[in-house]
Amino acid sequence: MKRFGKTEALTCLALFLLALGLRLTGLDYGYFHGDERVNDAAKVLTGQLIPGQHFYPPFINYLNAVALVVLFAVGMVAGWWDSAGAFRDQYFADPTAFYMATRAMTALWGAGMAVLFFLAARQLRLKQRSAIAIGLLGAFFPLAVFMAHISKGDAGLATAMMACIWAMLMRMDDPRHGRWDLILGLSVTLALSFKHSAIFVLLPMGLGWLALLAQQEGTGAALKSFARVFLLTAGLWPIFNIGALLDFQNFLEYQRIQSVMSVQGGTAGPWAGITTLIARSFETAFGMTSAMALAAILSPFLILTAPRLSQKGSLLVIWLALTIGTLATAWITGSRQPEHLWIANFAGYLFVGAVALAAYVESGPRLSQHLAASWLAVGLGLSIWGSVIVLTQATAMPVQVALDNYLAENHADRRILTAAAHRIPQQKEAQAVELRRIERLARKYKIDAPEVAEDRIIHTSAEGALFYVHMPVVMYGLESVDDGQEGYDVKAHTWPLQAEEWQRSYWMNQGFSLFVVQDFANYAHRFESEIRRQFLQALDRDCAELRRFDPSKPLFLEREVRVYDCADAS
Numbered sequence: 283m284k285r286f287g288k289t290e291a292l293t294c295l296a297l298f299l300l301a302l303g304l305r306l307t308g309l310d311y312g313y314f315h316g317d318e319r320v321n322d323a324a325k326v327l328t329g330q331l332i333p334g335q336h337f338y339p340p341f342i343n344y345l346n347a348v349a350l351v352v353l354f355a356v357g358m359v360a361g362w363w364d365s366a367g368a369f370r371d372q373y374f375a376d377p378t379a380f381y382m383a384t385r386a387m388t389a390l391w392g393a394g395m396a397v398l399f400f401l402a403a404r405q406l407r408l409k410q411r412s413a414i415a416i417g418l419l420g421a422f423f424p425l426a427v428f429m430a431h432i433s434k435g436d437a438g439l440a441t442a443m444m445a446c447i448w449a450m451l452m453r454m455d456d457p458r459h460g461r462w463d464l465i466l467g468l469s470v471t472l473a474l475s476f477k478h479s480a481i482f483v484l485l486p487m488g489l490g491w492l493a494l495l496a497q498q499e500g501t502g503a504a505l506k507s508f509a510r511v512f513l514l515t516a517g518l519w520p521i522f523n524i525g526a527l528l529d530f531q532n533f534l535e536y537q538r539i540q541s542v543m544s545v546q547g548g549t550a551g552p553w554a555g556i557t558t559l560i561a562r563s564f565e566t567a568f569g570m571t572s573a574m575a576l577a578a579i580l581s582p583f584l585i586l587t588a589p590r591l592s593q594k595g596s597l598l599v600i601w602l603a604l605t606i607g608t609l610a611t612a613w614i615t616g617s618r619q620p621e622h623l624w625i626a627n628f629a630g631y632l633f634v635g636a637v638a639l640a641a642y643v644e645s646g647p648r649l650s651q652h653l654a655a656s657w658l659a660v661g662l663g664l665s666i667w668g669s670v671i672v673l674t675q676a677t678a679m680p681v682q683v684a685l686d687n688y689l690a691e692n693h694a695d696r697r698i699l700t701a702a703a704h705r706i707p708q709q710k711e712a713q714a715v716e717l718r719r720i721e722r723l724a725r726k727y728k729i730d731a732p733e734v735a736e737d738r739i740i741h742t743s744a745e746g747a748l749f750y751v752h753m754p755v756v757m758y759g760l761e762s763v764d765d766g767q768e769g770y771d772v773k774a775h776t777w778p779l780q781a782e783e784w785q786r787s788y789w790m791n792q793g794f795s796l797f798v799v800q801d802f803a804n805y806a807h808r809f810e811s812e813i814r815r816q817f818l819q820a821l822d823r824d825c826a827e828l829r830r831f832d833p834s835k836p837l838f839l840e841r842e843v844r845v846y847d848c849a850d851a852s
Contacts, residue, residue, distance in 0.1 A: 289410070290410075293400060293410070293413075293417070294397045294400060297396040297397055297399075297400055297414075297417045297418070297421055298394065298396060300396065300418075301392070301393035301394075301395065301396035302389060302390065302393035304421060304430075304669055305389035305393055305426075305427055305430035305431070305437075306386065306389050307673050308675075308677040309382055309386065309676075311676045311677070312680030312682065312683070313680055313682060314377075314703075315432045315434075315838075315839070317434050318381060319333065319342075319343060319346075319433075319434070320377060320380050320433060322334055322340070322346075323347045323349070323380075324347075324350060324373060324380065326343055326344055326346075327347055327350060327351070331344075331524055331528060332528050334732065334774075335536060335773065335774075336529070336536035336537070337536055337539075338434070338435055338476075338478075339435075339474070339475050339476070339477070339478055339522075339523040339526055340523050340525035340526055341435070341472075341475035341523050342433075342434060342435040342438065342476060343525070345387055345391075345438075346383075346384040346387055346433060348387070349383040349384050349386060350380060350383055352383065353379060353380065353383040354366070354369050357369065357372075357379070362379075370737075371737070374737035374738060381433060384433035385430070385431060385432070387433070388430050388431075388434070388437050388438065389430040389431075389437070391438040392426055392429065392437035392438070393421075394445075395420045395421075395423065395441045396417050396418070396420035396421035397417070397420075398420070398441065398444040398447075399416050399417045399419060399420030399421075399444065399636075400414065400417030400420070401448055402444070402447055402448040402633065402637075403416040403417070403636075403637060403640065405448065405451045405455065405592075406593055406597075407592045408637065408640050408641070408644065409644055412644055413640075415636070415640065415658060415662060416633065416640060418662055419574070419632055419636050419661065419665055420632070420633070422662065422668070422669045423628075423629060423632060423669075424566065424567045424568070424571075424665060424668030424669045424672050425567070425568055425569070425570075425621065425624070425625050425628060425668075426440055426625060427669045427672050427673070428567065428568070428621070428672045428837060429621075429622055429625050431676055431838070432622075434622070435476035436477065436622040436625050436626075437625065438472070439473060439476035439477045439480060440625045440626040440629040442469055442473035442475075442476055442480075443473050443484075443626040443630055444629055444630070444633065445472065445473075446469040446470055446484065446487070447600055447630060447633065449462055449465045449466035449469050450466060450491055450600070451593060452465070453465075453491075454495075454498070454593060454596055455593070459503075460510070463510040463514075464510065467511040467512075467513075467514030467515050468514065468518070470484055470488075470511060470515045471518040471519050472522075474515065474519055475519060475522045475523055477626075480626065482606075482608075482610055482611055483607035483626070483630070484603075484607075486603040486607060487599065487600060487603035487604075488508070488511070490602060491508075491596075491599060492504055492508045494595050494596060495507055495508070535770070538771070539760075539770045539771075539773065539776050542760065542768075542770050554616050555612035555614070555615055555617060555619070556609065556612050557617075558612070558617045558619050559609075559612040562624065563624070563631075564576075566667065566668040567671050568621040568837075570631060570632050570635075571661055571664035571665055571668060573657060573661035573664055574631075574632050574635050574636070574661040574664075574665070575631075577636070577638065577639055577657065577661065578628075578631035578632070578634065580635075580638075581597075581601050581631070581634050582598060582601060584635070584639065585597050585598055585634075585638050585641075588638055588642055588645075588646070589641070589645045589646055590644070591638070591641035597634055600634055601631075604627055604630045604631055607627065608624070611623065611627075618758075618759065635661075639654045639657055639658045639661075640654070671837070672837060676835065680835060681702075681831050681840050681843060682702060682703055682704060684831055685704070685831050686704055686706040688829060688831075688845070689704075689706070689750075689845075690706060690746060690748065693748075693796055694746075694748060696749070696795060696796040697749045697751075697793045697794040697796070698748060698749065698750040698751070698794065698796045698797075698798060699750070699751055699752075699753050699789050699796070699797050699798070700750050700752060700753060700797075700798035701752070701753040701755075701798060701800040702798050702843050706746065706747070706748055707744035707745075707746060707747035708740065708743075708747055708749075709740070709748060709749045710739075710741060710742065711743075712750055712751050713739070713740045715792075716751055716752060717734065717739075719754075720774070723777050724774065726777075727772040727777055729772060729773065730774075732774040732775070751794070753797075753798075753799075754779065754780065754783045756811075757775065760776065760778060761809065761810035764778060765778045765779070765781065779813060779814060784816070785817070786820060786821065786848065786851070795847065795848050795849040796845065796846070796848070796849075797825065797845070797848060798843060798844070798845050798846075799818060799821065799844045799845075800841045801842060802818060802822065802842065802844050805818055806819050806822065821846050821848065822846070824848065824851040825846040825847060825848040826846065826847045826848075826850070826851075827844055827846055829844070830843070830845075831843040831844075
């Protein structure tokens with residue numbers, strides 16, 4: 283890339299602000315996501331560096347703690363609270379502001395992707411106009427816009443992965459080897475700190491980079507650069523994730539649980555993961571869009587045949603590493619592929635495919651120029667449309683508003699077992715039922731019950747509070763685990779479904795007669811496990827269905843909600 287001048291700086295700023303604006307829109311979409319560990323971030327402020335669970339590295343908790351410090355300072359100036367104690371009280375009274383702060387941190391990291399798309403494209407000597415188009419693809423990447431609304435590490439992982447690609451391209455061209463080795467090492471550390479599964483892509487990419495360096499500079503120089511990157515990563519990762527190091531045995535035990543959650547068997551066959559991956563990649567909101575997915579698949583051909591495209595070897599190594607990591611992950615996970623699984627991989631593919639098309643736009647035969655320009659324009663248009671879909675749902679009224687109003691107006695005197703999220707207050711006696719369940723299961727599996735802050739315990743029911751208890755759930759990926767045959771050391775909330783809790787009589791004997799079911803069609807007929815399917819099918823067969831509520835934001839895990847009255851069921 284030519285000297286980084288004022289034009290490039292302003293372009294980077296504009297792309298960043300555009301991407302950030304998209305990612306901040308609809309940040310308060312009405313409820314909290316189950317994967318958002320804001321409580322762990324809050325505990326960091328009290329000096330507790332070890333997280334409550336180790337499914338992911340704790341680095342994201344430390345970043346979110348920084349966001350909470352900023353929130354505290356802003357709130358002091360704005361008059362929202364006047365002391366640390368009042369700040370803490372607000373967290374337990376209504377944590378919405380805390381979730382918004384940590385989501386804003388996620389959005390800030392995610393917005394960096396657009397800038398890195400632009401910088402990496404310029405490093406490949408693409409013209410300013412082409413690089414801006416590629417930067418816009420990064421800004422409007424729908425899956426990245428979506429994941430920026432959830433305070434977890436996936437959006438940061440995608441940006442860090444792009445930082446690795448950018449630093450690798452810079453290192454191959456810049457004679458100041460030491461500086462770019464350090465930047466690449468830092469980028470690798472960040473990627474592995476957001477999610478250690480990044481190793482599936484980074485390992486083959488690193489080996490490919492080593493081979494390219496050896497060919498370009500000699501084996502000795504290549505090994506020195508590789509060693510610098512490796513040693514920096516090995517030195518920084520434990521510092522960035524000190525909580526995992528301080529609780530390393532527990533961290534390893536959680537990885538065992540994670541492997542059970544991720545490695546899928548079943549009867550779908552070994553190719554189920556690959557076919558699911560292909561279908562997902564062509565989706566508009568949660569994939570790369572059909573146009574850019576096709577470009578990703580054809581990237582090797584496009585790269586090899588593109589005229590005057592810089593660093594073809596590096597681009598092929600990046601594409602091959604992405605493919606190795608993606609196929610390996612798809613093979614392991616099978617058809618169970620949540621949307622966040624592919625954000626970093628798809629971001630890399632999106633960049634490589636866009637660069638190959640842009641090279642044709644700039645210097646291919648005239649017909650190829652027009653075809654590639656149209657292809658790239660369609661890809662950008664579909665990405666914009668996908669982001670519109672995401673943001674329309676983010677800003678829509680959540681279904682829980684209508685559901686809560688209905689329950690409060692019609693069933694305030696009932697005991698309710700619910701699978702839906704609610705913002706209406708819960709009666710203290712209902713919370714006590716949930717707390718006793720956790721204590722009972724902790725005793726059963728001979729583990730410590732998770733600590734519950736005194737401020738979380740309801741001592742006096744608020745006016746209008748309902749007696750609702752949340753339907754037992756199982757962590758995603760553990761649905762097929764049988765009680766007593768876990769194959770891992772059970773931790774809090776990783777226990778399998780309890781057979782007795784999936785008998786209607788178990789709840790009816792405790793006075794529950796109203797059942798709120800979410801996503802009935804899938805949980806009753808498609809998803810594991812059998813005891814849950816039988817329970818829901820019996821509800822539908824024996825009880826009166828009172829109401830259905832259609833979801834307004836299905837991308838954000840809203841599903842159809844059904845209300846069943848079993849008071850007169852046999």
